[in-house]
Amino acid sequence: MLHPVPGSTGAAPPLLSLEDFTVAFAQGAGRTRVVHGIDLTLQRGEALGIVGESGCGKSVTWLAALRLLGKRAVTTGRVLLNGRDLSGFSERELADVRGGRIGLIFQDPTSCLNPILRIGTQIGEALRLHRGLTGKAAEREALRLLDRVGIADAPRRLRQHAHELSGGMNQRVMIAIALAGEPDVLVADEPTTALDATIQAQILDLIRDIRRDTGMGLVLISHDLGVIADLCDRVAVMYAGRVVETAATQDLLGSPRHPYTRGLLAALPSLEGPRVRLTPVGGTVPSPDAMPPGCAFAPRCAYAEAHCGNGIPVLQPAGTGHLSACRRLDALMGEWQRQAAREAGRHDPVVQDLDWPNRDRQRELSA
Amino acid sequence: MTVQEGVLTKRRRRPLPPLGFIISLGFLTVVIFGAVFANVLPIDPLAQNIVDSLKPPSGSHWFGTDELGRDIMARVIFGARTSLVTAAGAVIIAALIGVPIGLVAGYFGGWRDTVLMRFIDVLLALPNILLAMALIAVLGRSQTAALIAVGVAGVPSFARIARAQVLTLRQLDFVSAVRGFGCSSSYIMFRTILPNILSPLMVQVIVLSSVAILLEAALAFLGVGVPPPTPSWGEMLRTGKSYLYEAPYYAVLPGLVLTLTILSFDTIGKQMSRALDPRSGGGTPGELERAGP
Amino acid sequence: MTGFILRRLAQLIPVLLIASFAIWAMIFAVPGGPVGMMVGENATPEEIAAATRKLGLDRPIPVQYFNWLTHAVTGDFGQSLHSRDPVTKLIGERLPATLQLALVSILVALVIGIPVAITGAVKEGSWVDRLLNGWNALALGVPTFWLGILLILLFSVELRWLPSASRYVPLWEDPNQALRSLILPGLTLGLYVSGILARFLKASLVSEARADYVRTARAKGVSERQIVGHHIMQNALLPFITIVGLMVANFIGGAVVTEAVFTYPGLGRLLIQAISTRDYPLIQGCIVVILVIYMAISLIVDILYAVIDPRIEYR
Ligand SMILES: Nc1ncnc2c1ncn2[C@@H]1O[C@H](COP(=O)(O)OP(=O)(O)O)[C@@H](O)[C@H]1O
Ligand code: SF4
Ligand SMILES: [Mg+2]
Numbered sequence: 021m022l023h024p025v026p027g028s029t030g031a032a033p034p035l036l037s038l039e040d041f042t043v044a045f046a047q048g049a050g051r052t053r054v055v056h057g058i059d060l061t062l063q064r065g066e067a068l069g070i071v072g073e074s075g076c077g078k079s080v081t082w083l084a085a086l087r088l089l090g091k092r093a094v095t096t097g098r099v100l101l102n103g104r105d106l107s108g109f110s111e112r113e114l115a116d117v118r119g120g121r122i123g124l125i126f127q128d129p130t131s132c133l134n135p136i137l138r139i140g141t142q143i144g145e146a147l148r149l150h151r152g153l154t155g156k157a158a159e160r161e162a163l164r165l166l167d168r169v170g171i172a173d174a175p176r177r178l179r180q181h182a183h184e185l186s187g188g189m190n191q192r193v194m195i196a197i198a199l200a201g202e203p204d205v206l207v208a209d210e211p212t213t214a215l216d217a218t219i220q221a222q223i224l225d226l227i228r229d230i231r232r233d234t235g236m237g238l239v240l241i242s243h244d245l246g247v248i249a250d251l252c253d254r255v256a257v258m259y260a261g262r263v264v265e266t267a268a269t270q271d272l273l274g275s276p277r278h279p280y281t282r283g284l285l286a287a288l289p290s291l292e293g294p295r296v297r298l299t300p301v302g303g304t305v306p307s308p309d310a311m312p313p314g315c316a317f318a319p320r321c322a323y324a325e326a327h328c329g330n331g332i333p334v335l336q337p338a339g340t341g342h343l344s345a346c347r348r349l350d351a352l353m354g355e356w357q358r359q360a361a362r363e364a365g366r367h368d369p370v371v372q373d374l375d376w377p378n379r380d381r382q383r384e385l386s387a
Numbered sequence: 388m389t390v391q392e393g394v395l396t397k398r399r400r401r402p403l404p405p406l407g408f409i410i411s412l413g414f415l416t417v418v419i420f421g422a423v424f425a426n427v428l429p430i431d432p433l434a435q436n437i438v439d440s441l442k443p444p445s446g447s448h449w450f451g452t453d454e455l456g457r458d459i460m461a462r463v464i465f466g467a468r469t470s471l472v473t474a475a476g477a478v479i480i481a482a483l484i485g486v487p488i489g490l491v492a493g494y495f496g497g498w499r500d501t502v503l504m505r506f507i508d509v510l511l512a513l514p515n516i517l518l519a520m521a522l523i524a525v526l527g528r529s530q531t532a533a534l535i536a537v538g539v540a541g542v543p544s545f546a547r548i549a550r551a552q553v554l555t556l557r558q559l560d561f562v563s564a565v566r567g568f569g570c571s572s573s574y575i576m577f578r579t580i581l582p583n584i585l586s587p588l589m590v591q592v593i594v595l596s597s598v599a600i601l602l603e604a605a606l607a608f609l610g611v612g613v614p615p616p617t618p619s620w621g622e623m624l625r626t627g628k629s630y631l632y633e634a635p636y637y638a639v640l641p642g643l644v645l646t647l648t649i650l651s652f653d654t655i656g657k658q659m660s661r662a663l664d665p666r667s668g669g670g671t672p673g674e675l676e677r678a679g680p
Numbered sequence: 681m682t683g684f685i686l687r688r689l690a691q692l693i694p695v696l697l698i699a700s701f702a703i704w705a706m707i708f709a710v711p712g713g714p715v716g717m718m719v720g721e722n723a724t725p726e727e728i729a730a731a732t733r734k735l736g737l738d739r740p741i742p743v744q745y746f747n748w749l750t751h752a753v754t755g756d757f758g759q760s761l762h763s764r765d766p767v768t769k770l771i772g773e774r775l776p777a778t779l780q781l782a783l784v785s786i787l788v789a790l791v792i793g794i795p796v797a798i799t800g801a802v803k804e805g806s807w808v809d810r811l812l813n814g815w816n817a818l819a820l821g822v823p824t825f826w827l828g829i830l831l832i833l834l835f836s837v838e839l840r841w842l843p844s845a846s847r848y849v850p851l852w853e854d855p856n857q858a859l860r861s862l863i864l865p866g867l868t869l870g871l872y873v874s875g876i877l878a879r880f881l882k883a884s885l886v887s888e889a890r891a892d893y894v895r896t897a898r899a900k901g902v903s904e905r906q907i908v909g910h911h912i913m914q915n916a917l918l919p920f921i922t923i924v925g926l927m928v929a930n931f932i933g934g935a936v937v938t939e940a941v942f943t944y945p946g947l948g949r950l951l952i953q954a955i956s957t958r959d960y961p962l963i964q965g966c967i968v969v970i971l972v973i974y975m976a977i978s979l980i981v982d983i984l985y986a987v988i989d990p991r992i993e994y995r
Binding site: 083086088111112115116117118119120123124126128131132133134135136137145146149150181183194197201 | 891892893895896897898899900901902903904911914915918988989990991
């Protein structure tokens with residue numbers, strides 16, 4: 021990618037990268053493509069946020085990259101782990117990567133744990149597979165892991181089942197399972213979406229702590245920019261199966277360069293306030309089999325013009341390490357800069373930039 | 388929950404080409420035609436001809452002859468009549484008893500539901516065939532007894548399906564609306580709810596026909612069904628079993644017709660329930676209830 | 681745990697009461713009623729009166745029923761009208777034969793049903809799956825008695841490998857002879873039960889395979905084989921257990937017919953004989969025993985379920 025990341029060693033390949041990665045699902049005789057060629061890189065120890073509304077292809081991208089979607093999902097492009105293409109990996113090698121090099125946690129922790137196996141058994145399974153630990157050694161390590169993820173009374177918890185623990189605790193257990201393999205990177209897919217606000221914050225703090233201690237990389241997937249802003253060095257915004265903007269977190273929050281990102285930010289109540297799930301812009305993500313021609317965001321975009329429908333916008337530089345895929349990027353950047361200048365002195369330029377509140381804009385569209 | 392497909396759930400099941408359905412329909416048409424017009428056909432299931440006993444299939448006797456020299460094909464055709472009449476009568480009895488039980492239990496709930504469903508549980512606790520045999524033990528052996536016995540064995544499935552359907556319907560607006568007009572409970576149950584649950588009940592009629600035919604044949608095979616000399620498939624299998632060495636076709640051919648009839652009803656029932664609820668297709672406890680000996 | 685079992689037992693009581701009342705009432709179906717059964721058709725009025733008193737029929741109905749019930753509970757169903765032997769003795773002779781047949785059939789059902797279910801689930805939607813579905817439809821749809829006849833024709837009449845009529849030889853006395861007698865009936869009944877087993881186990885496996893925890897296991901690096909064998913199978917067996925009760929009911933029905941096909945001297949044939957000779961005490965005894973076995977199995981299954989599934993509170 022174009023943006024150098026502080027601390028990366030230059031010559032070494034990135035820890036993980038996706039190159040022109042596409043995912044399609046076999047549907048009857050044909051295929052429906054849901055991810056349309058994306059490029060992403062993650063340097064060792066880096067935290068990358070993936071943001072976008074539900075249905076944008078965030079989960080599918082990462083599950084498909086690890087070939088966790090079964091045979092119905094067909095991928096093209098490359099997934100490189102330390103420069104090696106995962107598509108060449110055997111099932112065995114892949115099993116070592118899953119949980120060993122790349123840990124995963126998901127949205128609904130309670131249903132993600134096997135309901136009839138003890139917590140200890142499920143942690144033990146990962147320890148046996150990736151660290152060869154069994155018996156007493158495994159139990160000791162499992163206790164340490166539960167301790168590490170902040171679960172009190174670990175010896176008792178080991179013998180309990182998922183239904184006896186709260187959602188927050190189960191997510192901690194999921195993190196413990198992910199840590200059991202000592203992975204280089206944790207892919208967290210909406211890890212806090214199913215949890216209460218206070219628990220959310222605790223889980224995010226836990227992830228931050230662990231990263232500080234172990235230097236583990238992070239891919240944090242969320243529909244909530246607020247969650248991502250807290251934790252990530254860099255953010256990629258996805259819309260309808262494509263990356264539409266990517267930048268360092270501060271950069272993206274301070275000067276968003278894509279109408280969709282600006283919409284997401286506008287929907288954010290405030291960076292510190294309660295996080296509510298909002299539709300950033302009127303309308304919904306187009307379904308993969310009914311994609312509009314050209315820019316997929318055009319039907320919802322306040323800045324759309326006729327030529328937005330003529331071909332898909334590509335990512336182009338919009339600042340240092342900043343890319344945006346908008347056909348009107350140059351025009352809009354000028355407009356936004358003038359606006360920012362006008363409002364200089366005010367403390368929060370982005371939120372002031374609400375020149376297309378949802379309801380007004382919808383009225384406009386339907387008129 | 389969109390992303391969870393694995394090796395085990397590769398593809399949605401595509402609806403089977405309805406070839407089996409068409410074949411089944413064709414076969415049943417022939418069987419029903421035979422049963423209805425058995426009298427008109429130039430055949431006699433009772434004409435004995437001892438000289439011609441246990442003759443293998445030939446031009447004059449397509450299915451061969453039995454131990455009394457009777458034409459097995461003629462007996463199979465008249466057997467279809469016995470079988471279908473018993474099954475139809477049994478299904479009607481089952482529906483007439485089972486559906487009101489299910490309607491009342493589901494509509495009123497409370498103690499009526501508890502009592503009625505306990506009663507259904509008792510019926511279910513006895514295997515179909517035992518229940519039927521016990522009833523025949525009480526009623527004595529006759530075609531009517533067989534019909535009632537098979538019918539009673541089918542009551543639980545109608546009751547359960549009707550009840551389940553009512554429970555979902557009762558919530559819906561149009562039912563509360565009718566109730567709001569001050570209509571009587573029985574009016575609502577039989578005039579408002581019943582017409583709306585007819586299609587699942589129709590599927591059950593087909594499914595239960597298969598069970599009833601099987602059960603009737605099993606009873607006859609055990610020697611407690613429709614008494615001879617009335618031709619019946621189960622009875623033919625029972626007698627044919629004594630001549631396996633001399634005349635294997637005697638038991639095989641009537642059994643084949645019986646089996647094909649049952650499988651045809653199964654296929655049609657499955658197709659119908661799939662048409663009603665595309666998600667069904669695997670096993671459900673309801674389907675297990677219909678399984679017979 | 682004890683409380684849980686007691687509660688379950690208590691739930692069975694109404695069912696048992698209704699059923700036992702119905703079974704008791706059967707006695708009145710005998711031509712001439714229970715009295716006629718005792719004194720014969722040409723009895724004098726005095727004999728009838730005496731018999732009525734002896735049978736306690738002059739007492740109120742609830743008392744009569746209660747008397748019968750207390751005897752039945754102690755295993756006393758009276759004498760067979762036919763052989764004059766105690767019903768309990770006759771049943772006792774036949775029960776082991778049926779249990780032995782059940783054992784072999786269950787083995788056959790497991791050996792055929794489980795692989796069919798797993799293969800069908802793993803290859804869901806493929807032609808293999810469709811083939812196995814067809815096989816299952818046959819196992820369930822072909823009448824047991826016709827299948828039995830076909831097997832006799834092949835293995836006894838044509839190949840002459842196995843006897844066409846099965847005797848009861850206790851397995852521990854002469855395993856070889858016992859098995860020769862059991863293979864065909866065991867296969868007949870076992871195939872039928874395998875159809876039920878495979879269909880429901882497969883449905884259960886397929887729905888478990890979609891669960892989130894399966895994705896977690898994959899993401900952990902667990903091999904596909906272990907995911908099916910360990911995670912999915914264990915969870916799939918739980919819902920499966922709940923239909924075992926219904927399965928047993930069908931199993932018993934199948935056993936009655938199978939015993940008739942192979943003239944196997946089990947409980948089912950005893951019942952058929954009792955019905956055709958209108959031997960009511962024997963009929964009552966057989967039905968009660970079968971009902972009790974059925975309920976005992978359902979109860980055990982319920983308890984097992986509560987023990988295996990950590991989510992069920994049974995305290
Ligand atoms: N197993 C599947 N089969 C077909 N389509 C799928 C499947 N899983 C996801 N999709 C589709 O892929 C798109 C992206 O889904 P997803 O990655 O789950 O979105 P999100 O960004 O919310 O994580 C959606 O349109 C969804 O409908
Ligand atoms: S290309 Fe046009 S429609 Fe798409 S985001 Fe840019 S301005 Fe909006
Ligand atoms: Mg998602």
